[in-house]
Amino acid sequence: MTEWLNEVPWDKDGLIPVVTQEAGSGRVLTLAWMNRDALAETARSGEAVYWSRSRRKLWRKGEESGNVQKIREIRLDCDSDAVLLRVDQAGGIACHTGRESCFFRKLENGRWVTTDPVLKDPALIYGKK
């Protein structure tokens, strides 16, 4: 039952970009990447698992913060080069800065302006001392 994974034309690095959206609020939370193992594990476990390009390993979203993403839907686009996850975001926080969404800056009059509040201090989220 891995035919569906074969339909994804993984790029030359074996990856595909993944848009993740909070199902309740509709807010776009993150743009991340998956390899084949990450997508397979996301579908199997029902929680988002990405490929960390910087750490070069599978990254179970929420493994440190507890802010896991429960999968409601996995979607594929028309030319199969992007995935969309609709999720329930635990804790209401997807960003490592303690904000709901990673897209917390908005272009205003030629500047990127931070528009979203920090909901929880990252030091508390990640238990740094």
Added chain:
Amino acid sequence: MTEWLNEVPWDKDGLIPVVTQEAGSGRVLTLAWMNRDALAETARSGEAVYWSRSRRKLWRKGEESGNVQKIREIRLDCDSDAVLLRVDQAGGIACHTGRESCFFRKLENGRWVTTDPVLKDPALIYGKK
């Protein structure tokens, strides 16, 4: 006033992935790509302009179909490696297949299943004879 463009760490191909979301419905419409010129022109004109990786040229969304995307917001994510556009999608159709969203397939029981209706015949959208 191009400082904001310099803050984008364009990838080795000079591109950044762009998520586009319908502002009204919250539906994620497309995942596309921009180079510096495309992002500058999107901000200047108030309509989405992408970089077509297949045609290797700027692509004014809706230039053939009329289904332009009017920009409501341009957002940047925390590590500046993705852009989010919130738009008003003219015609209610973003996909070349005549559907609202390009993400019209959903994983169900190990298969990609088409869940969204074609709203307009692509032959009518693109005027093929």
